[in-house]
Amino acid sequence: MITAGKWNLEELAELLISERNRRNDILDLLDEVWPEMVTDTNRHRFCEVLVKIKELPEVICQKAYIPWFKTCETNLTGFVQSLSKLIVYFPEYACKSFLVELLMNKYSLLVKYLDWLTEIMKPLDKKYWRILLNEYIKGCQTHLEQYKIPVLVLLVKNCQKDLDSSDGEKLVTLCKTAALDHSTNRDFASFLVFVVGAIDLERFRIEMLSISQKLKGASKYLVIKALKDVK
CATH class of the missing domain: 1.25.40 (Serine Threonine Protein Phosphatase 5, Tetratricopeptide repeat)
Known part of the structure; x- marks a missing residue:
């Protein structure tokens, strides 16, 4: 039919x-x-x-x-x-399983064309970006591959000012774990800048400063500047 x-x-x-x-x-x-x-x-x-x-x-x-x-x-x-x-x-x-499955595949078209994710999520309440971010973080804990960094950037950008302390803790822990592997990675540094703008720095400033000290060169100063700019 x-x-x-x-x-x-x-x-x-x-x-x-x-x-x-x-x-x-x-x-x-x-x-x-x-x-x-x-x-x-x-x-x-x-x-x-x-x-x-x-x-x-x-x-x-x-x-x-x-x-x-x-x-x-x-x-x-x-x-x-x-x-x-x-x-x-x-x-x-969709946010706890289906989309995470698509975003965890390095060769996925949704990873390659991330703007489509924004279109898919448009009808949903902002809280679902937080759910998606938290589920995606679970798949990044053992090793943060390069292709996952732009995904995290998009997720964090769409969670600005909506993250609670538990969300912030998970993000900071991920950043701390990945910092040495990505110490000279400008993409990772850009991700950290978005994290700085999304979490409660009154609680996590010391930890983010410690993470910034693990970085090298321009990446280090990019994050330090972001920390100074957020009062």
């Missing part, structure tokens, strides 16, 4: 519910049907139906949006437009 252009949300939802009940599981059905969705319009319509029947967010993301994302060679427009419309139905799952 979708691929033929016979689009009726209510009727499609009823059919999908009936088929789900008959099979006692929707996963096999999605594996069968999703490959038939070869255009962005049809993929979005199918995702709309899954939302309509209140399918689990992990099913929608893992069985529809992840396969869709993998087909995007360079252009994420259709994927982003669809997700930005439907993410309001599963914001918690």
Whole structure:
């Protein structure tokens, strides 16, 4: 019905519910049907139906949006437009799992074209940027790879003045752990500058000064200047 252009949300939802009940599981059905969705319009319509029947967010993301994302060679427009419309139905799952999964992949198009993340997050309350940041930090604790730094910069920029003490503690701990490995990295220094502007310096100034002393050259003075500029 979708691929033929016979689009009726209510009727499609009823059919999908009936088929789900008959099979006692929707996963096999999605594996069968999703490959038939070869255009962005049809993929979005199918995702709309899954939302309509209140399918689990992990099913929608893992069985529809992840396969869709993998087909995007360079252009994420259709994927982003669809997700930005439907993410309001599963914001918690999207920010704690789905988006983190995409952002943790070094070769992900979402990492390469980070502006798309801003478009996806636009419909959500600001608190979800904090949730996304906290979940992403968990994946950076053992080693902060270079490709993760621009992601962190974007996340922190969108959390300015919204972070609480617990958020600040996690950020400062991450900075402390990564400082030696990135002591001459200007990108890391820029990240630290955004951290300085986002956390409560009355509580973390001494720790951030200590971190700045681990840096070298221009990176060190960039962070020290930021600390002096914030009173």
